[in-house]
Amino acid sequence: MADEQDHRIEGKITRAQFPLPDVTWPATAEFWAGAAREELLIPRCDGCGRFRWYPKPECPACAAEPYSWVPVSGRGTLFSWVVVTHPFLPQFADLVPFVPALVALDEDPGVRLPTRMVDCDPGALTFDLPVTVTFRPIAFAGVDGSVPAPMFVPA
Amino acid sequence: MTTEPGSWGYASDFDDITGQVAICGVGDSDMSKASGRTTQQIVGQAVERALEDAGLEPRDVDGLMYVGMPEQFDVAAFHEHFGTDHDIWESRRGGGMTGAATAPYYAAEALRTGRARYVLNTFGVAWATQRGEMTGGPGETHAQDLFKQNLEIPFGWFPQPVYFATIARRHMHEFGTTEEQLGAIAVACRRHANLNPAAVMHEKPLTLERYLASPKFVDPFRKEDCCLISDGGGAYIMTTPERAADAPKPPALVAGVGLGHASTGTHWAQQPAFTSTPAVFSAPAAFRMAGITPADVDLFTCYDPFTIVTLMQIEDSGFCEKGAGGEFVAGDTLHFDSGKLAHNTHGGMLSHAYVLGISHVVEVVRQLRGEGTAPVADCEIGVYGGYTGPQCSTLVLRRG
Numbered sequence: 001m002a003d004e005q006d007h008r009i010e011g012k013i014t015r016a017q018f019p020l021p022d023v024t025w026p027a028t029a030e031f032w033a034g035a036a037r038e039e040l041l042i043p044r045c046d047g048c049g050r051f052r053w054y055p056k057p058e059c060p061a062c063a064a065e066p067y068s069w070v071p072v073s074g075r076g077t078l079f080s081w082v083v084v085t086h087p088f089l090p091q092f093a094d095l096v097p098f099v100p101a102l103v104a105l106d107e108d109p110g111v112r113l114p115t116r117m118v119d120c121d122p123g124a125l126t127f128d129l130p131v132t133v134t135f136r137p138i139a140f141a142g143v144d145g146s147v148p149a150p151m152f153v154p155a
Numbered sequence: 156m157t158t159e160p161g162s163w164g165y166a167s168d169f170d171d172i173t174g175q176v177a178i179c180g181v182g183d184s185d186m187s188k189a190s191g192r193t194t195q196q197i198v199g200q201a202v203e204r205a206l207e208d209a210g211l212e213p214r215d216v217d218g219l220m221y222v223g224m225p226e227q228f229d230v231a232a233f234h235e236h237f238g239t240d241h242d243i244w245e246s247r248r249g250g251g252m253t254g255a256a257t258a259p260y261y262a263a264e265a266l267r268t269g270r271a272r273y274v275l276n277t278f279g280v281a282w283a284t285q286r287g288e289m290t291g292g293p294g295e296t297h298a299q300d301l302f303k304q305n306l307e308i309p310f311g312w313f314p315q316p317v318y319f320a321t322i323a324r325r326h327m328h329e330f331g332t333t334e335e336q337l338g339a340i341a342v343a344c345r346r347h348a349n350l351n352p353a354a355v356m357h358e359k360p361l362t363l364e365r366y367l368a369s370p371k372f373v374d375p376f377r378k379e380d381c382c383l384i385s386d387g388g389g390a391y392i393m394t395t396p397e398r399a400a401d402a403p404k405p406p407a408l409v410a411g412v413g414l415g416h417a418s419t420g421t422h423w424a425q426q427p428a429f430t431s432t433p434a435v436f437s438a439p440a441a442f443r444m445a446g447i448t449p450a451d452v453d454l455f456t457c458y459d460p461f462t463i464v465t466l467m468q469i470e471d472s473g474f475c476e477k478g479a480g481g482e483f484v485a486g487d488t489l490h491f492d493s494g495k496l497a498h499n500t501h502g503g504m505l506s507h508a509y510v511l512g513i514s515h516v517v518e519v520v521r522q523l524r525g526e527g528t529a530p531v532a533d534c535e536i537g538v539y540g541g542y543t544g545p546q547c548s549t550l551v552l553r554r555g
Binding site for chain 1: 305306424
């Protein structure tokens with residue numbers, strides 16, 4: 001990359017485990033606990049029954065606060081994706097090239113899961129491609145540990 | 156504030172401030188890559204130039220606007236820079252980004268009530284210098300967001316070039332937008348920078364062929380789709396149209412202001428209108444206040460972190476139908492001399508400097524005066540579109 005347009009981001013690192021998720025953060029702890037059991041869990045509002053993604057304290061649709069984590073099928077469609085060949089974080093150095101993606105869930109396509117496409121030819125991906133969940137470890141160069149996470153493959 | 160049912164955002168309910176505010180002086184700092192300067196040195200230089208442009212002394216400034224980010228030019232910094240100690244009204248509802256468009260709205264009350272006579276709005280960054288020290292930068296605020304930390308960044312969906320390349324690919328799918336069309340935006344901005352000695356990319360030409368030959372580092376984006384990282388800043392001085400009439404340079408009259416909001420904030424992955432910006436809310440409001448239509452606009456500058464953000468704002472501001480932006484920008488449409496929709500005639504953040512929109516307003520004022528380095532013929536109405544993601548703003552300026 002030319003020096004004038006290097007977009008490497010090396011801002012303040014808030015946790016030693018960054019960019020691994022903090023599996024103890026209450027708002028998303030259930031999500032990661034489910035992934036460890038190879039279950040894809042999405043929060044659903046106890047008030048109106050709509051999925052509440054991301055799990056905000058208050059439902060944007062009905063303003064209710066309680067919600068429950070419910071299992072979903074793990075099937076969806078590929079909403080959009082990119083092919084990253086430049087490591088924006090030093091911890092991404094061993095990952096490139098990789099394919100961050102947004103997957104729309106079959107249960108509610110308005111729920112878009114940020115994820116990664118794996119076991120695929122990036123050049124063969126197409127919009128709205130049927131995809132299915134697979135659980136793979138997230139791990140980063142220079143960061144101790146790994147976390148099982150929902151990633152997706154072509155169905 | 157009103158939210159239409161089923162809508163993904165809304166426009167602020169602004170009072171009509173037409174005829175209350177004029178811009179009587181503009182200035183910007185030297186623009187550069189890493190320079191070792193501090194933000195306050197950068198903004199101080201821009202303010203000195205704006206004061207000279209307006210024919211004012213530092214003690215004439217009795218209103219100061221900036222944004223609540225680190226190191227901005229507050230009253231203490233102003234007095235330290237100029238050795239003054241007079242009373243100054245201040246507001247943090249200014250600065251760059253969306254604030255570069257909405258500052259006049261909030262200045263209007265101070266001017267109307269006589270609380271201030273000359274209100275200065277400034278913004279600056281030393282991000283190119285600070286990048287080496289890791290004390291700031293455009294990705295940091297996103298990295299601090301805990302939803303991003305726990306649901307996006309672990310998958311590598313981070314930072315901004317990844318967000319907006321994802322949006323660009325979806326826009327290509329929904330509307331048939333092509334890489335060549337995004338390239339036309341980059342090429343137009345670079346041509347304008349080549350004509351502007353103050354632009355960081357002044358000496359670096361860019362053809363569409365060269366754009367297409369550039370490697371994609373976050374496919375579908377090339378580095379030319381992304382803005383620079385720069386040291387620089389800008390300033391403009393607002394007063395009443397009556398006082399502005401006595402200024403050395405012709406005034407730019409504030410004709411309309413709008414501010415739009417997206418309910419999903421910076422969580423772009425969840426924005427229902429994934430390939431739109433809140434300009435769909437801000438632009439109609441500003442144009443209504445100004446009593447104009449998009450067809451009346453001679454110059455459209457907009458906050459351009461990525462080519463796709465320009466394309467979406469052009470559509471969302473009503474310069475063409477939604478989805479027709481690719482065809483609209485292809486060829487020379489955005490060039491200063493096309494007679495169509497002159498755009499970012501100073502080079503924009505893509506090729507002038509990444510100073511987050513403040514120079515875009517400075518540029519509009521210069522073009523209305525006939526001072527552009529890529530001059531737009533008979534430029535009577537110029538618009539600035541501000542963007543942060545969660546918000547878009549629209550400022551309509553009219554030649555005084």
